Structures are given as structure tokens and as C-alpha cells.
Amino acid sequence: MKKIIILSTGGTIAMKYDEKIGANVPAVSGKELIAAIPSLKDAGDIEVVEFSNIPSPHMTPKLMLDLRDKIDELLEDETITGLVVTHGTDTLEETAYFLDLTLKTDKPVVLTAAMRSADEIGSDGPVNLLSSVRTAADFNSKAKGVLVVLNQQVHKAKDVTKTHTGNIDTFKSPFWGPIGYVDTDKIIWNNIPIREERYSVKSIEIDDxxxxxxxxxxxxxxxxxxxxxxxxxxxxxxxxxxxxxxxxxxxxxxxxxxxxxxxxxxxxxxxxxxxxxxxxxxxxxxxxxxxxxxxxxxxxxxxxxxxxxxxxxxxxxxxxxxxxxx
CATH class of the missing domain: 3.40.50.40 (Rossmann fold)
Incomplete structure (x- = not known):
């Protein structure tokens, strides 16, 4: 069985409603997140690594670089097939594109998220995470650059953007569309893109x-x-x-x-x-x-x-x- 890393950074996918505050707050660890999805064990040999538990408006270019370094470090292990990053939706497309431009690895790297919190009725986090693990484990995901998977759709990091403040079908690639979708038995690819660019960035000294x-x-x-x-x-x-x-x-x-x-x-x-x-x-x-x-x-x-x-x-x-x- 293929080994997949789930690298958790936070976001709505790892939040619950706090009655005292009257709003969603970070509350779920990566390990708790996957424990709630029993079918993940059939998708791969899962290892969870906690990177952070922050809402994505707190993400910065320097944190993106730290995340990039962590991903490259983890994927140096030859036994690891691919990696999934759980992230908040607000800045997911920016983190995904930063990683797409700077990661050294050609192994599958997938970003996913949720529009509904972990304890909300109809939470989309479990199916998004399961779809992402299956995509990261798919042989055809290799060397395509960073992928974004939500609502059973697979998008290129360069093209995808958040289009709606609350709808679970929020991530779209205007005019290009998804490059694939996650079906019950396999990943269906509409086209086979290649990674277009890669830049060597050792540190973020300039971000203003x-x-x-x-x-x-x-x-x-x-x-x-x-x-x-x-x-x-x-x-x-x-x-x-x-x-x-x-x-x-x-x-x-x-x-x-x-x-x-x-x-x-x-x-x-x-x-x-x-x-x-x-x-x-x-x-x-x-x-x-x-x-x-x-x-x-x-x-x-x-x-x-x-x-x-x-x-x-x-x-x-x-x-x-x-x-x-x-």
C-alpha cells in the first residue's frame, strides 16, 4: 500500500464551533482529523505530520517557505509516494502557487481544505481529504506540479481560485476548468499538464x-x-x-x-x-x-x-x- 503524508496547517477543516465565542475556532489536530475518516485506511498507509493549526489569513510568504522546506524534507524519503496539505481556503491558492513555483520534488503534492467546519452538518472536509489522499497516491499525479483537490475536482495551482465565500463548490479554474476529477474507483484525468516553472528560493528576505x-x-x-x-x-x-x-x-x-x-x-x-x-x-x-x-x-x-x-x-x-x- 502506498504511503501518504498528511501535513496539517489548520483552516476551517480543523475548526469547530465555540459556543462561548459564537464562531468557529481552531480545535482539531491532524490526527483527530483522519481518525474521523475510517475509509482513509483503504486509500493508503497514512502518516500525519502537524505543521501548524492556524486560520489561513495568518499564512505568510515566510511560513509558505517553511512549509515548502518541510515538504521537500519529508518527500526525500523514498518510501513516501505523495503528500497532502490541509489548509484554510482563504489563502490556499496563494500557498499552492508558491509551492508550485519553488518545490524541488516531483512527487505528488496536493492541497485541500473545507468550507464547513469539522462539526458542521454536511462538512466537506472528510470527502475532500479522502479525495486528496487518493489523488496523491495516483501514479498519474506525479510531475504535474502542485494540485488542489476539493469537491472531487482536481485543479492546477496556477489556475485555481476561490470564487464563492460560502459554497462548497467554490474552487474553480476560470476558462480552463479542472484537469481531472475523483471518481469512485479512480482519478479521471481530462488532460495531462506538466510542471511549467521552478525557481530556487532559499529564504524569504523580501516580502513587502x-x-x-x-x-x-x-x-x-x-x-x-x-x-x-x-x-x-x-x-x-x-x-x-x-x-x-x-x-x-x-x-x-x-x-x-x-x-x-x-x-x-x-x-x-x-x-x-x-x-x-x-x-x-x-x-x-x-x-x-x-x-x-x-x-x-x-x-x-x-x-x-x-x-x-x-x-x-x-x-x-x-x-x-x-x-x-x-
Whole structure:
């Protein structure tokens, strides 16, 4: 039987309702989590490792790096087939993408979570965990990059995002869809992706990278403040093809003059910024000044990728564009 590690980090999947507080709080260990799912014993030889028990809004890039190091360490054991990380849903896609960009291993690594707490009626944690263990044990999961499994669907870390605040069918890959699904007897693969990128990151020394969302008529106040404070990077979630209100351009110009890395993503669910507009605030105008277009990454993942780039061994400001839209 294949040996699978379950590495618990916390999240709603490990929470219960606290009557005194009147809300869900961390309450369930990884071992308690799997003890409640007897059928897991048929999916693999399970070993539980406790990493943390935190809500995912408490996750940081430095903790993501610690998690990455722990996963690589555990999967050096030749007897281990794959690994499942239990995580909160709020920042799961960011952790998954960070791991996808930086893990050394090609063994299956799957992230899963729950939208309902462990003691809530209809809790989705057990089926998500079982589906994830089965996916991690599947031979075809190897060398696909980090996978995200919820609601019996298998998604690529790069494409998946949380789309609903409360529905259990919240994780979607807009325009791409899941790459597979977990059926009763086996994993059904819709397509067979390969891992696209891998970067060498030994430590996170730089993480003051900020995401700014564009709205109609927005001023340059936020970007001006970030530039004045000499932040390490700025990601702008722009309109459509990478366009911004003209008032924003003064802040963008100041950032680029100071060589603060500035990346443009789109607030649209699908597609990528493209420099086809040359008016004041147009994506082409920003790119010509030195702004970097983020490809089809959403804002939060473009931020994660910029943090990875800034901390990678071979990073140079002049070569930043090679990390994006490549």
C-alpha cells in the first residue's frame, strides 16, 4: 500500500464551533482529523505530520517557505509516494502557487481544505481529504506540479481560485476548468499538464510587495504612498488588458523611476494584459515605461510570483520580465 503524508496547517477543516465565542475556532489536530475518516485506511498507509493549526489569513510568504522546506524534507524519503496539505481556503491558492513555483520534488503534492467546519452538518472536509489522499497516491499525479483537490475536482495551482465565500463548490479554474476529477474507483484525468516553472528560493528576505486594485476614477494616493515608503514591489490589478485611470500614471512613473518592480495583472477572471492601448493609462503605455505584464495570473498570484522572483537566486531587476508571461 502506498504511503501518504498528511501535513496539517489548520483552516476551517480543523475548526469547530465555540459556543462561548459564537464562531468557529481552531480545535482539531491532524490526527483527530483522519481518525474521523475510517475509509482513509483503504486509500493508503497514512502518516500525519502537524505543521501548524492556524486560520489561513495568518499564512505568510515566510511560513509558505517553511512549509515548502518541510515538504521537500519529508518527500526525500523514498518510501513516501505523495503528500497532502490541509489548509484554510482563504489563502490556499496563494500557498499552492508558491509551492508550485519553488518545490524541488516531483512527487505528488496536493492541497485541500473545507468550507464547513469539522462539526458542521454536511462538512466537506472528510470527502475532500479522502479525495486528496487518493489523488496523491495516483501514479498519474506525479510531475504535474502542485494540485488542489476539493469537491472531487482536481485543479492546477496556477489556475485555481476561490470564487464563492460560502459554497462548497467554490474552487474553480476560470476558462480552463479542472484537469481531472475523483471518481469512485479512480482519478479521471481530462488532460495531462506538466510542471511549467521552478525557481530556487532559499529564504524569504523580501516580502513587502503590495497589491492595488483599480477602480473607476482612482487616484494615485496609494501607489504614491507605497513609493514614498520604498516598498520592494507593487502589483496593480488593472482593468481589462492592463489599463488604469490616467491619475494613476504619476505613481507608476515614480515607481519605475525608482526601479521598484511594478507588475500589471488584470482584474478580469480570464485573459491576460496586453500592450495594445497607447493612451494615458493604457497597458501599452505602462509596458513601454517599464511595467511588467503578468500574463494570465490574477493579482494575488502575480504578487506571490513577484515575491518568488525577488527572492530567487538569479534575480536581476533588468530580467524581471522573464518571470512573467513566458
Amino acid at each position: 510587495v503590495h497589491l492595488v486594485k483599480m477602480t473607476a476614477g482612482a487616484s494615485s494616493l496609494i501607489i504614491d504612498t507605497l513609493v514614498e515608503n520604498n516598498v520592494s514591489g507593487i502589483v496593480i490589478e488593472a482593468f481589462g488588458r492592463g489599463n488604469v485611470p490616467p491619475n494613476i500614471m504619476t505613481g507608476i512613473e515614480k515607481a519605475i523611476e525608482k526601479k521598484i518592480p511594478l507588475v500589471i495583472s488584470s482584474r478580469c477572471l480570464g485573459g491576460r494584459p496586453l500592450g495594445i492601448y497607447g493612451y494615458a493609462g493604457g497597458g501599452g503605455t505602462i509596458a513601454n515605461l517599464g511595467g511588467i505584464l503578468a500574463g494570465d495570473l490574477n493579482g494575488q498570484k502575480a504578487r506571490i510570483k513577484l515575491i518568488v522572483a525577488l527572492n530567487s537566486e538569479n534575480y536581476k531587476y533588468e530580467n524581471l520580465n522573464k518571470y512573467f508571461d513566458n
